[in-house]
Amino acid sequence: MSRLTRLNKPWLHFIVLGVVLYLLQSALFPEPKPTVGPLSEARIATLKEQWRVSTGREPTEEQLSGFIAVELDRDMLMQHALDLEFHLHDSIVYERLIRNMKFLQFAQGRSDAELFEQALEMRLHLDDEVVKRRLIQMVEQRLLAKYPPVEPTAKDIDAVFESRKTELQHPPRYSFEHVFFGTDQASRMLSVIAKISDENLDIQAARKLGAPFIQGHRFLRQTPEQLARNFGRHFVEALVEAMEREPTKLGWLGPMPSAYGFHYIWLEDFEPARDAELPEIKQQLLIDLNYRAKKRALRCAIATLRSEYVMQGGASNEQGCQ
Amino acid sequence: MNRFANQQQSVALSALALLLTACSDGSNQALSLPSEAHENETLIAQTAAADIRFEQQAINGTRSAQIFETETDLLELGASGAELSVKAPVERKAFFGDLHVHTTYSFDGYAFGTLATPYDAYRFAKGEAIANPAGFNMQLSRPLDFYAVTDHGMFLGLAEAAADTSTEFSKNAFSEPYHGLNAPENMGASSLDVLNRMRTFSSFMPAAVSQIRNGELDRDEVLGVVRSAWLDSINAADEFYDPGTFTTFAAYEYTSSTDDRGNLHRNVVFQDTNKLPREPFSRLHSQNPEDLWQWMDDLRSKGVESLAIPHNSNGSNGQMFKLVDWAGDPLDDDYAQQRIRNEPIVEITQIKGTSETHPMLSSKDELASFEIMPYRVATTALSQIEGSYVREALLNGLALERQGMTNPYQFGFIGSSDTHTGASQNVESKFVSKLGLLSGTAEQRGSVPASGLAGELGYQANRVLAKFGGNPVLRVKINGNVYTGGATPTFGASGVAAAWAEENTRESLYSAFRRKEVYATSGPRMQIRLFAGFGFDESLLTQADGIERAYATGVTMGGNLGPYEATEGEQSIQPGFLVMASADTQSAPLQRLQIVKGWVDADGTHEEVVDVACAGGAAVNPKTSRCPDNGAKVDISDCSINEETGAAQLSALWRDPEFKADQRAFYYARAIENPTCRWSTWDANRAGVAPRPDLPATIQERAWSSPIHYVSE
Incomplete structure (x- = not known):
């Protein structure tokens, strides 16, 4: 009895009701995922133009959707870096933005910390090639740390050795x-x-x-x-x-x-011609396998990250994530 | 997102530029042929402006800084490579290679987006495909026999170490702008990407020098990176050295120049890797090549044998073969002996042009305008012609000899590529130039009209910028089409180094380099022989042992022919010159064989070019010393040739009708192919446009033997 009396407090009811309502709201009306894309028409036109300049021909529909997917992924990685506030805690970004501010001649009488704050207010970090590369690279490193590449096994080496036997043959x-x-x-x-x-x-x-x-x-x-x-x-x-x-x-x-x-x-x-022996070329095979494993791990990690965003305006780029 | 913003800014800038120039005259700004560039008013004005700028930069001093002390400490690496399994060399064979290859360890190669390591470069030379930074694969149709990675010794590996965020060096402030620059997502090839990239790298050299000088960048840390990259480059050379099959050399480029950007570059090639210097001697040790030679002499005294190969004398502004030393004093015997001891061969042709001779120096040589690159290296300022070309240097060497001095210019010839992507570029139909992301497309190479931002907008913006000190020749308009200007369109798909050696080993090839039994080609793997001797007769051409007898009784390319030793009462006789050449089975047939002669007398130096063998059995016209037209044709629309004309092999025994026993002279042979499409025509055909009108549509590939000198006493 005394226990029930102790629970019969209005402030407690208020808290419990609040928690229940909060959980209900989260379940029924979840926080919308951040949106990436779609790319503007002008940006798609630029992608087409870059391809045309590089190859002398128009991209196919399939190629174009591939370019768009890659661009969306880059935007997503950049967005992710900003969400994680990497730009606020990286010395390279810090120094780069201060250098930009000095170049723009905004440095007079201001400390580096003030310049950095002002650069962020001016959103310079969104418009600097090196900062963007740096932030994307940091996200990629983080993804690779979280989803490390699988080390090639002896079985993998044997398999690739077998499949490349003709290519690696010693000639007559x-x-x-x-x-x-x-x-x-x-x-x-x-x-x-x-x-x-x-x-x-x-x-x-x-x-x-x-x-x-x-x-x-x-x-x-x-x-x-x-x-x-x-x-x-x-x-x-x-x-x-x-x-x-x-x-x-x-x-x-x-x-x-x-x-x-x-x-x-x-x-x-x-x-006569003879097959190469594994010890002769093992190192070369290992380099190739490690390289492919790293690329694959990054592709899969990026694919996983996509589930945290709403990707608009392009097919998802999930090629080779096996 | 920011890329798009950049592009919007640039479009706005270009549009503004277009408006500003709307009222200006729209006259075309066509370049003359590269060989006539020295008569082009725009280029002459641009050169004068550049000279003033270079003078200002020289006062600043970052290009001539000596920031490292010379040292000759050695790496004792021991013998490398397995012994040859078969040892029975009896004849010298032609081996083909490239002694001038840059990889990701060169600061400019890295700036061009090159990721290929020395290991990748050697893989390429052995026939594997490697990636061009612009995203496509490059692969040889047949492997090369030898290859040397020659990254710039100056800041070797530094750009790569700065950009790779896993290195210790990348953690300093100097490195931050370069972080991840060549990560896959940053390898855009659009005009704006390239501009961004070059803007980022333009400050690399001066920033590194000034920060080392003022102590912001630790000198020893930089040297640590350089030594580590050098060791890795040596390791790559050793790993891929396969005696008898594929030879590699430890090598690097000494990248010096005068303050006015007169090119003084040399590739330093080491005989083996048993003992090597701990670090390469670079322009940061000394800008003066004489100090390089002294360093090489000092190393030689410690058992480290090397030679230096000058290149791009064409872009030296008259500095490579000048007749005074670094201090401006007349050349003397000590200078000449030290130079020829260390520089027995020169690179006569490469992507940045051919340095054999120039039409203004050799007006009677109708083939002298071959792949002329008229600018100082890495600029658009014209290079002075005198002092910049090999044939003139050979002639001046004779004149110095006549004055009783050692000849400092008695060198042999090789070609090489100077690629900056790790991959040789010497086939016209597959040429993608040497600049990675900066030359990955035909538009960038200047062979087809530019479109988009690089086109009309870029041209007009460039004109506006030129009025405010910008470079007027970066974009040119010809017949209403805008093209990339500057040096890039004058680049050639050249060259190859060839050596006559007993076997494909370091020892044998290096000996060939030393005795100058080497030759250059502009790309095709032609073979050429040149011998001289007093007892030569026609049987050398027909009997199977002709070459053996020529070796036994005469001298071969690179050698000295002494005066005839007549017995008492016997009259002196004329020497014979045995010239033989064979066509490359994957290129065009030969059109003719020539001898180039230079001599000196009391009136000065003289030169003459004579045809000595013609395709199809035709006779040389005795009045003109030229072969008749052999009817070789190129269909420009598809680059096909009429292969039924021309010869698979040509040979001749030639005697010099003007030979004088008391007159010093040199003789070298030139084998000329039938005409074929130039790389720019191949590009245009692929793009479905007409070839650029101010560039030659066709060229005649060629091979140059090293000279034989006749020494009259």
């Missing part, structure tokens, strides 16, 4: 000497080759029967790509085709046509 290597004939020596070439065959000449003796070749006569451990630089693609195609016909054949091959004439080849050695 050819070692040979050759007898060269210019384009005007095609008829002589056949009789020289016959002589080499009939007399079983070695390469040293045979080479003397050809013409000088500016790139030289001996080529060691050359990849097809390296050979193409010196002889042209036709030569490499002919050589590869010959080796495909007889992979183990060493000795005389040809004549092979090139951009410069014909080459009768004495193949000394051939090392």
